[in-house]
Amino acid sequence: MKMTYAEAAREALAEAMREDPTVWAVGEDLGRGGVFGQYKGLREEFGEDRISDAPISEAGIMGAAFGAAMVGTRPVVEMRFADFALCATDELVNQIAKARFMFGGQSRAPMVIRKPMGLWRSSAAQHSQSLESWYAHIPGLVVACPSTPQDNYSMMKQAVACDDPVVYLEHKDIWLSEGQVDRAENLPLGKARIRREGGDVTVVSWSQACNLAVEAADALKSDGLGVEVIDLRTLWPWDKDAVMESVGRTGRLIVAHESVQVGGFGAEVVAYVAERMAVKARRLGAPRSLIAYAPNLENQVRVTADMIADAAREICQ
Amino acid sequence: MKMTYAEAAREALAEAMREDPTVWAVGEDLGRGGVFGQYKGLREEFGEDRISDAPISEAGIMGAAFGAAMVGTRPVVEMRFADFALCATDELVNQIAKARFMFGGQSRAPMVIRKPMGLWRSSAAQHSQSLESWYAHIPGLVVACPSTPQDNYSMMKQAVACDDPVVYLEHKDIWLSEGQVDRAENLPLGKARIRREGGDVTVVSWSQACNLAVEAADALKSDGLGVEVIDLRTLWPWDKDAVMESVGRTGRLIVAHESVQVGGFGAEVVAYVAERMAVKARRLGAPRSLIAYAPNLENQVRVTADMIADAAREICQ
Amino acid sequence: MSQTNYDLARGREMLECMERIRAFELTAKRAAVDEQLVLGAIHLSVGQEAIPAGLMRHLRTDDLLLSTHRGHGHTLAKGAPAEAMMKELLGREGGSCGGKGGSMHIADFGVGMLGANGVVAANITIGAGAAHGIKLLDKIRGDDRICVDVFGDGAINRGPFLEGLNWAGVFDLPVLFVCEDNRYSATTKTSDMTAGDGAAARARSFGIVTHEVDGNDAEAVTDLTAQIVARIRETRRPEFLHAKTYRLDGHTYFDPAAYRPAGEAEAEAQRSDPIMRQRSVLAAAGMSQDELTAIHDAAQAEMAAALDEARSAPWPDDATVFDDVQDLGSPAREAF
Amino acid sequence: MSQTNYDLARGREMLECMERIRAFELTAKRAAVDEQLVLGAIHLSVGQEAIPAGLMRHLRTDDLLLSTHRGHGHTLAKGAPAEAMMKELLGREGGSCGGKGGSMHIADFGVGMLGANGVVAANITIGAGAAHGIKLLDKIRGDDRICVDVFGDGAINRGPFLEGLNWAGVFDLPVLFVCEDNRYSATTKTSDMTAGDGAAARARSFGIVTHEVDGNDAEAVTDLTAQIVARIRETRRPEFLHAKTYRLDGHTYFDPAAYRPAGEAEAEAQRSDPIMRQRSVLAAAGMSQDELTAIHDAAQAEMAAALDEARSAPWPDDATVFDDVQDLGSPAREAF
Numbered sequence A, B: 001m002k003m004t005y006a007e008a009a010r011e012a013l014a015e016a017m018r019e020d021p022t023v024w025a026v027g028e029d030l031g032r033g034g035v036f037g038q039y040k041g042l043r044e045e046f047g048e049d050r051i052s053d054a055p056i057s058e059a060g061i062m063g064a065a066f067g068a069a070m071v072g073t074r075p076v077v078e079m080r081f082a083d084f085a086l087c088a089t090d091e092l093v094n095q096i097a098k099a100r101f102m103f104g105g106q107s108r109a110p111m112v113i114r115k116p117m118g119l120w121r122s123s124a125a126q127h128s129q130s131l132e133s134w135y136a137h138i139p140g141l142v143v144a145c146p147s148t149p150q151d152n153y154s155m156m157k158q159a160v161a162c163d164d165p166v167v168y169l170e171h172k173d174i175w176l177s178e179g180q181v182d183r184a185e186n187l188p189l190g191k192a193r194i195r196r197e198g199g200d201v202t203v204v205s206w207s208q209a210c211n212l213a214v215e216a217a218d219a220l221k222s223d224g225l226g227v228e229v230i231d232l233r234t235l236w237p238w239d240k241d242a243v244m245e246s247v248g249r250t251g252r253l254i255v256a257h258e259s260v261q262v263g264g265f266g267a268e269v270v271a272y273v274a275e276r277m278a279v280k281a282r283r284l285g286a287p288r289s290l291i292a293y294a295p296n297l298e299n300q301v302r303v304t305a306d307m308i309a310d311a312a313r314e315i316c317q
Numbered sequence C, D: 001m002s003q004t005n006y007d008l009a010r011g012r013e014m015l016e017c018m019e020r021i022r023a024f025e026l027t028a029k030r031a032a033v034d035e036q037l038v039l040g041a042i043h044l045s046v047g048q049e050a051i052p053a054g055l056m057r058h059l060r061t062d063d064l065l066l067s068t069h070r071g072h073g074h075t076l077a078k079g080a081p082a083e084a085m086m087k088e089l090l091g092r093e094g095g096s097c098g099g100k101g102g103s104m105h106i107a108d109f110g111v112g113m114l115g116a117n118g119v120v121a122a123n124i125t126i127g128a129g130a131a132h133g134i135k136l137l138d139k140i141r142g143d144d145r146i147c148v149d150v151f152g153d154g155a156i157n158r159g160p161f162l163e164g165l166n167w168a169g170v171f172d173l174p175v176l177f178v179c180e181d182n183r184y185s186a187t188t189k190t191s192d193m194t195a196g197d198g199a200a201a202r203a204r205s206f207g208i209v210t211h212e213v214d215g216n217d218a219e220a221v222t223d224l225t226a227q228i229v230a231r232i233r234e235t236r237r238p239e240f241l242h243a244k245t246y247r248l249d250g251h252t253y254f255d256p257a258a259y260r261p262a263g264e265a266e267a268e269a270q271r272s273d274p275i276m277r278q279r280s281v282l283a284a285a286g287m288s289q290d291e292l293t294a295i296h297d298a299a300q301a302e303m304a305a306a307l308d309e310a311r312s313a314p315w316p317d318d319a320t321v322f323d324d325v326q327d328l329g330s331p332a333r334e335a336f
């Protein structure tokens, strides 16, 4: 079935809510369908208790949802923009991620924390960030970065079913992108998806950048270059086996991500591989600079399909 | 002159405050000398306006200090424990780090943001974190991690003088450690310090972990192993030249840090080098797990001098 | 309203200010809708212009102002040039922030405007801090500026409201907090998500002198804020103004605001549009229809010209992309 | 106080509870100071015992409780076994949290105690949320539990105070907020850093029914909270209790509290120590000195035994270090 990225997540959430009455969603403006329409129609089906509006109160939303999770409900928390989620960092990092351990296993925080991220048409510095590497660094959290409607369907379902807190980073620029969704597909969280096979170079990526990597791979095919594109899908756990296996064959590794390169998760992937085998490696991330409003400036910090293709050509020389 | 790590920072701050009347410090309990005595006696000399108490209000402290910085004062912000600073993440990351750029250069945020970090005698999961890699990932911020009294003196002076916001991470376990402080020493922020010279393996580190690396290097000397210990001192900017030069000679790289290894700044160092040269590399960081209260459990997530020595021996085989 | 001692010049000044704000915003909206010239989201203050028009005229150029995502009106009223602002909305060279910020980060430090903010309520603590800075500088070299810190009704539900007001009260700071209560937080009725009696009640609980005003009545706003501003300048203590108003447009320029009860916006437009009201006041005080029209037309012409300038302005120089991030470790030298 | 219908059993129960709390904490303090057995910082509630003693007895075991860094008293009064708590303070196997949390993260979900917290004020929103969870579960399968959410006077200056109270008010949640006002925030007099009239005034501004009580008078606390708890159980709406008390010990067990005005603590110990007061009440009601002593001694003996057990308990099994971090991507399988 064809769905957009937004519809896929909505479908998955609706199904989860039908199956389990303890699943509920909470965030600002959800009753009107959410800022990106990703909750459209759900209020009508599930009512205002289960598709709950919230005050502008990210710390309150996160803290309260955590409390409600500890007593046995399964909240889906909407942060609206990943940037605003920074207002709830103590709640996520000091409380949610740590409670189960600190309390010696007495509690659980089965939560999905949705944080729409990334560059989106001149949203400027406070509405464009991608901070997935932060969450990958925090023990206790699962980190999901779906790149396609299929994954935004199946990963959302799995995230709601998961007993760990899942930081769920949807990319704002692809809400309307369409794709086939097979409801039965069930690749588990933690497993990568090989989106293109190839023997010359391995490109590891996630989220929207992975779609660019696929574009690059397709473009290079006519040049006779075999680019294997691995979509990590989750950054923790991440599929080291898939990456090691592929790089073992190609000997060349590119990691491409939209977020800032310095301290980005690409560093983790390259370092992990480089500790274990000789590899030609290259990261492609944003410069350590801020995101401007003017499109020509915004574009200068953008990783593009062309840049990935160029890097692939170069590394294969 | 001999000083403790705490005294060194206090001396530096006092001197800066004597030289510039716009420098002031603000945080909870500062009037009584700060939680670790790092402000002892300053209230008496500078009065309550310049050594200012604060409500328990990390977001307020950070936001208000930022406002005061924009109008031309130079605040030193005390967060008490790095963990509590997470309550002020929006203020630091969305506001302070971005304002100058977003406003097209109209504003500055000359601030020092002190965040005592790290493992310290059974402080458990909410009072022990080291999140330096987070801040290194955020454009707009300078990140300082002094490891010795000398550096806590000279880096503090430079941080106060710097026109950028400096995230200044002191390690809680070494407040009382003593060392010689030469007031004239003036190694700039951004330059590494070679704490031990050696030709067999390069160990890159910072903060308290670097003191362990020095211990390991000294222990291995008798084994005839030459361990070069590079104290990065700042993670942004970081001294890539020093690291590249050293690894260029040794061909072997260990990065040791107390923080969680996955997504830690060690990944950045290894990835940066591995992109540029063939290297045998190894990271030593904490497991991606939480920090427990019981000392035997706490110790299990600790990087030790012995572990660094073992890794050095192993990598040199 | 045709009292003998009605101050016509003052009333005219406020109408001019409101007309300029509205013309700026509707011109920008047209540029966004018809020509896709405005790049990011913009939030219009149509219907809320009486607050900046009444208040900002009491401020000196060097007094400070912090605002929100809905900040065009405050910024214009504080004295920022419309052309630079329009260029900023279009992301052009010569924009208030060099095209880097856009509408949500508009700022003009030259007139004391320390920035709009994309994060709701974040400016509340920052504005308290700006006043804290003034207080510290006052002791060093004399400084009698004050700070005005504006936010919406939705902002009172975030922690910085508490932390900022408490801060201003504890440290006795010369700041005026202004809650522009337009009843909505994006698509949500704020009262549905707010416990208790709202902004003024909360402000009073911090011991801060608190006022309420019909924020659509420019005359009332300016009368009251004349006293408030004079008192803060003197006492150096915080005060709080709860200004009730109504957002006639959507949350963003592309929001049809279908969630509002049918007829609500139309009724408010009839009843309480501050520009209509001020026109009536001025007409009653003797201003001719021609003069009123001239004020309106002048504002339209100014903003049309500003848009023309902005439209033909170049993009920011690509070479500025790494400017003003930081000195130490600047991306201009090391971006990776 | 020798009224005919004084409830001696109830008064005795509260004294027992207070004696147990004090004995627990002073035993732990001795273990810390004399034997260095307690590993991290502990925060004693000496002088504040009347609040948990008066309040928690109205709760059912399945009612919920969230507390702060100063949470031993609440936890004991809620029914957690002292021995497991003492083991937790010593970081031993069999501790309430398996030795992983320590004093600041003590929790006993078996008696509804959802955790102390190392971050001031963080539990305020979490407790509101626990009540939110109850409300949702009530609609699914019936749930008449209530939640008690305790914090200090310093916590009212952090944003979560606002966000938590607003949340509880907006969603109509069955939660009792309790502000234990011991006048100090660590080494700072809270009133110096608090604008306005403090906790109760702020709570009222959220439209939440608010009460004040002498928190050192166990009888008053229990009388008032009997009504409050019964009402919340019925109405399912939030209420707020401002309980005034005094911290007789330092902020942490190693804080000499030299910043307090000379004589203040001594005077308070004389005037308002809740245990002394309750002993007087009971003596006046006819309890003999021997009985009073027996209650004291029993508490001492219980805690001495708890310490003995804890002292001889082993460290947690090293193999538990990676347990209970997360299922997916557990460090037990992949730590790097």
Ligand SMILES: Cc1ncc(C[n+]2csc(CCOP(=O)(O)OP(=O)(O)O)c2C)c(N)n1
Binding pocket: A028, A056, A057, A058, A080, A084, A087, C043, C068, C069, C070, C118, C119, C120, C121, C151, C152, C153, C154, C155, C156, C182, C183, C184, C185, C186, C190, C247, C251
């Ligand atoms: C912390 C945060 N949460 C959410 C948003 C998204 N947002 C932008 S404006 C807005 C509504 C603000 O309402 P109010 O404060 O009343 O101001 P108004 O828009 O009515 O002027 C929201 C929710 C944001 N920018 N920041």
Ligand SMILES: Cc1ncc(C[n+]2csc(CCOP(=O)(O)OP(=O)(O)O)c2C)c(N)n1
Binding pocket: B028, B056, B057, B058, B080, B084, B087, D043, D068, D069, D070, D118, D119, D120, D151, D152, D153, D154, D155, D156, D182, D184, D185, D186, D190, D247
């Ligand atoms: C967010 C945060 N800031 C600072 C601290 C350090 N701290 C621990 S307890 C405390 C004092 C708390 O005062 P209060 O809320 O009155 O509780 P009390 O200690 O008096 O019981 C402080 C500042 C903290 N734990 N969390």
Ligand SMILES: [Mg+2]
Binding pocket: C152, C153, C154, C180, C181, C182, C183, C184, C185, C186, C190
């Ligand atoms: Mg509003």
Ligand SMILES: [Mg+2]
Binding pocket: D152, D153, D154, D180, D181, D182, D183, D184, D185, D186, D190
């Ligand atoms: Mg207190």
